[in-house]
Each structure stands twice: as C-alpha cells, then as structure tokens.
Amino acid sequence: MTVSPQQFYASGSRRLYYRRSGLTTPQAGPLVLIHGLSGSRRWWRFNLPALEAVRGVYVVELVGFGSVRRRQRALGVRDAAALVAEWLGEGGVNLRGVTLIGHSMGGQIALRVAALCPERVSRLVLAASSGLLHRPWWRVAAQLPQAMRHGRLDFVPTILADGARAGLPNLIRSSRDLLRDDVTELLPAIVQPTLVIWGGQDVLLPPALGEATAAGIRHARFVLLPRAGHVLMVDSPSEFNREVLAFLAEPDTMTP
Known part of the structure; x- marks a missing residue:
C-alpha cells in the first residue's frame, strides 16, 4: 500500500488539494472522498484503513477548506463540481471507474x-448529502450546537479547528450557496448505482431527506445508521x- 504526500491540482488561481493512498488494483476503480462544509481529510480518518485495504483512495480537500492553512475563497457547489470533474479528466489525474463518496x-x-x-x-x-434542504442559512447554523450533541464529542475540536481554518x-x-442549489431535477438524470x-x-439533514434523495435516483438504495448524527x-x-x-x-447494475 502506498501513501502519497499531499499534492494539488491548479486551475488558474484555484488549488484543489488531494492525497492518494491504498491499493493499486487495475480491476477496481479508485475511490474519491469529498468532505462537507468546514471539513477536511481528517473527517475520513476512521474510514481510510478499511477503504485503503480494498481500493486506491483519493482524499480531496476543496478550495477554501482543508487541513493546511491556505486561505482561499471557497467555490460554490457547481464551480467546485466543475473543478473536481476537470481534475478527474485528462488534464488532471485521468481517473475512470471512480466511486465518489461525498x-x-x-x-x-x-x-x-x-x-x-x-x-x-x-x-x-x-452520506447525509445536502441538496434538498430548503431553509435560511442562519436557521441551519442555529442547529449546529444541537447537531454536535448528537455526534462524537471527541470529534468536536476537529470540527471547530477546520471551521476556523476555512474562516x-x-x-x-458556502452555506448560502448550497441551500440555493436544489438538486431535485438532477436526481432522475443520475444513472450510477x-x-x-x-x-x-x-x-x-433529517433522514427523510435521505429517503427522498434515494427515491429520486433510479439505481439507489437507502441505509439508515440509527445511532449516528450528521x-x-x-x-x-x-x-x-x-x-x-x-x-x-455488489455487481454493476448501471443501465442507460
């Protein structure tokens, strides 16, 4: 198993940081992990050992966020997606057969x-994906203390430190942008399992939003982890x- 130093992909003044680890298996495509708002690669630390044992893993740190102090203006959801897609392409790491975990x-x-x-x-x-939540950003922010109480208390310092780095x-x-970006009409176009x-x-993001997300994608299934928070x-x-x-x-069931 290999673990690369942190690298970056530059597109103009924007830098998308990433680190590669895990097995090199030509038969199985790599995993690309994308953190959420105020996140970093550290949010996957309890998952990487299991994932690296079966696949090559790329952990992305989005523009404006991450564990290295480098203040950049965060991109909106659509611009961030366009940059990740560009990085996946021939001008970047040129990956195919990718499983995106976001x-x-x-x-x-x-x-x-x-x-x-x-x-x-x-x-x-x-994983607890946004895109269907319709609330003012300040109401969502007001729920953060309650959300932390439903999660692991020993992870709260990581959340606060990464939020402080982002600014x-x-x-x-980013909160305002993701709440404006409704993915309802996009879901039927998703063909991937x-x-x-x-x-x-x-x-x-209440579990009902997860059920609605799964219902909108033709090859999706919904799994609930009862004791977990956000x-x-x-x-x-x-x-x-x-x-x-x-x-x-699972075997590939993707159809056009």
Whole structure:
C-alpha cells in the first residue's frame, strides 16, 4: 500500500488539494472522498484503513477548506463540481471507474460531478448529502450546537479547528450557496448505482431527506445508521465502513 504526500491540482488561481493512498488494483476503480462544509481529510480518518485495504483512495480537500492553512475563497457547489470533474479528466489525474463518496456538501458536489462526467464516475455514495434542504442559512447554523450533541464529542475540536481554518466568510458563503442549489431535477438524470446512507440522529439533514434523495435516483438504495448524527462516518465508522464495502462488492447494475 502506498501513501502519497499531499499534492494539488491548479486551475488558474484555484488549488484543489488531494492525497492518494491504498491499493493499486487495475480491476477496481479508485475511490474519491469529498468532505462537507468546514471539513477536511481528517473527517475520513476512521474510514481510510478499511477503504485503503480494498481500493486506491483519493482524499480531496476543496478550495477554501482543508487541513493546511491556505486561505482561499471557497467555490460554490457547481464551480467546485466543475473543478473536481476537470481534475478527474485528462488534464488532471485521468481517473475512470471512480466511486465518489461525498459527505453533506461533498455529496451534493459528487452528484453534480457524476452528472458532468458520467463516463468517469461508476458509483456514488451519498452520506447525509445536502441538496434538498430548503431553509435560511442562519436557521441551519442555529442547529449546529444541537447537531454536535448528537455526534462524537471527541470529534468536536476537529470540527471547530477546520471551521476556523476555512474562516467565517467561506462558511457563510458556502452555506448560502448550497441551500440555493436544489438538486431535485438532477436526481432522475443520475444513472450510477448509488448508496444513500444517513444518520438516524441527524438534526441538520433529517433522514427523510435521505429517503427522498434515494427515491429520486433510479439505481439507489437507502441505509439508515440509527445511532449516528450528521457526521455519520465518524459517529458510526464500523457500520459505515461495512455498508460502503458491501456496496462496492455488489455487481454493476448501471443501465442507460
């Protein structure tokens, strides 16, 4: 197994940072992990050992966010998706057969990437994905303390540190943008097999939104992790890893 140093893809003044690890298996496409609002690669630390054991893994840190102090203006959901799609292409890492795993805003971005370059994306895992929530950003922000109480308390310092690195302007700008970007009309166009996985204790994005997301995608199934909150891959990592690995092992059922 290899672990690369952190690298970046430059497009104009924008830098998309990523790190590659895991097995090199020509028979199985790589996994690309996309964090959510205020996130970083550290949000996947309880999942990487299980995923790296079966696939090559690329962990992305979106423009404006991440674990390295480099303040950039965050992109909107659609611009972020366009940059990730560009990075996946021939001018970047040139990946095919990709499984995109996105959490929250990262899931919303993953949906748009899958629509932009379906020839490169073979599967989707949407973990508490945003895109169907219709609330003012300040009401969502007001629920953050309650959401933290439903998650792992020892992960709260990571959430706060990554949010501080991103900066309040980026957090507000990105929150407003993702709440304006409704993916309802996009869902029927998604042809990739999709796992929609949610935390039963998620107060930011209630599980009903996950059920609606899965219902809108033709090859999707919905899985609920009853004890997890919004950051479900941290709150219930063993269950999350088990469901994702089982999904990856399923035969390909994608049809036009």
